[in-house]
Amino acid sequence: MSTGTLTVDLNALTANWQVLAAMSRAETGAVVKADAYGLGAARVGRALARAGARTFFVAVAEEGAALRQALGPGPTIYILSGHMAGDADMLGDMDLTPILNSLDQMIRHLEALPAHPFGLQLDTGMNRLGMEPSEWSAVREVAVAQDPQLIISHLAAAEDTGDEMNRRQLALFREMTEGVDCPLSLANTGGVLLNKAYHFDVTRPGIGLYGGRPFADARPVVSLDIPVIQCRDVAPGEVVGYNGTWMAQRPSRIATISAGYADGLLRALSGRASVWADEVRCPLAGRVSMDLIGVDITDAAGDPKTVSLLGPDQTVDDLADAAGTIGYEILTSLGARYNRRYLGG
Ligand SMILES: *Cc1c(COP(=O)(O)O)cnc(C)c1O
Numbered sequence: 447m448s449t450g451t452l453t454v455d456l457n458a459l460t461a462n463w464q465v466l467a468a469m470s471r472a473e474t475g476a477v478v479k480a481d482a483y484g485l486g487a488a489r490v491g492r493a494l495a496r497a498g499a500r501t502f503f504v505a506v507a508e509e510g511a512a513l514r515q516a517l518g519p520g521p522t523i524y525i526l527s528g529h530m531a532g533d534a535d536m537l538g539d540m541d542l543t544p545i546l547n548s549l550d551q552m553i554r555h556l557e558a559l560p561a562h563p564f565g566l567q568l569d570t571g572m573n574r575l576g577m578e579p580s581e582w583s584a585v586r587e588v589a590v591a592q593d594p595q596l597i598i599s600h601l602a603a604a605e606d607t608g609d610e611m612n613r614r615q616l617a618l619f620r621e622m623t624e625g626v627d628c629p630l631s632l633a634n635t636g637g638v639l640l641n642k643a644y645h646f647d648v649t650r651p652g653i654g655l656y657g658g659r660p661f662a663d664a665r666p667v668v669s670l671d672i673p674v675i676q677c678r679d680v681a682p683g684e685v686v687g688y689n690g691t692w693m694a695q696r697p698s699r700i701a702t703i704s705a706g707y708a709d710g711l712l713r714a715l716s717g718r719a720s721v722w723a724d725e726v727r728c729p730l731a732g733r734v735s736m737d738l739i740g741v742d743i744t745d746a747a748g749d750p751k752t753v754s755l756l757g758p759d760q761t762v763d764d765l766a767d768a769a770g771t772i773g774y775e776i777l778t779s780l781g782a783r784y785n786r787r788y789l790g791g
Pocket of ligand 1: 600635
């Protein structure tokens with residue numbers, strides 16, 4: 447096997463969904479945009495549907511169409527980007543529910559698919575998607591008369607329990623939806639964890655399902671094992687990798703492993719992360735290349751056949767911290783070359 451193996455534990459994933467669901471009286475949805483954060487929307491979606499999820503969220507209509515094919519009829523699939531020009535046939539044929547973000551989208555939707563269900567997004571301060579308070583007050587009566595399935599807004603800082611913005615967004619969402627008789631949704635993973643006031647009728651966890659922060663009690667879902675291509679001895683003073691940024695301080699043994707930044711192992715990890723050979727921590731040696739990484743295996747028991755890059759010893763968030771990014775980016779960067787293996791589900 448020349449490429450790494452990415453293992454997705456679908457039992458851990460559904461357990462995470464169930465724990466988040468048990469925290470709330472709301473219906474718990476599932477955000478599976480960007481191919482379920484890189485882990486495979488079809489397999490992830492089917493596992494969650496079997497566990498009881500009935501409401502899914504994706505970013506764009508094409509993702510929704512692929513998910514509908516995987517799930518079959520029944521579950522609601524919301525499209526967060528709304529109704530984009532040219533999407534009417536796909537939305538109609540694949541029974542996808544756009545979450546309309548503007549008056550323009552609302553007009554487009556009502557003209558192209560008059561009887562087709564839709565949701566609405568309100569902007570409560572993030573200034574990314576959704577209708578602003580002024581736009582909303584102008585269209586609110588007409589929009590609500592068309593019977594939206596769900597009205598959502600999105601929290602900008604839910605993972606930070608102390609951020610003032612959470613309470614401001616909650617207050618504005620309440621104000622904008624006051625007296626509206628329609629299911630409401632505000633909470634992403636961080637919002638579920640904040641407190642019940644944020645839950646409303648439907649929650650929208652993403653990262654927590656996949657084992658990432660801020661869901662501290664999440665079960666890890668992903669592991670990544672990379673085969674070793676070659677091992678060599680390196681004498682003190684010799685360097686490893688592009689630009690010789692790592693120099694042996696002792697007689698060392700270097701393994702070259704079969705993955706690199708083209709596989710989502712960001713170059714920023716150079717010199718900052720480790721892999722594990724059985725229980726032994728082996729620091730990266732030198733720069734991460736496109737398809738290869740050097741690893742200092744001097745302390746390992748012998749030459750390993752494979753090393754672990756993600757797993758019990760190093761989580762998605764550990765790797766994100768090492769690279770100066772967030773778990774979301776690590777997961778969605780994982781490349782297409784890995785063998786994907788699904789456990790359970
Ligand atoms: C991505 C996204 C979510 C999920 O957020 P997590 O932080 O991954 O739980 C929920 N709602 C919207 C609108 C999103 O874009």
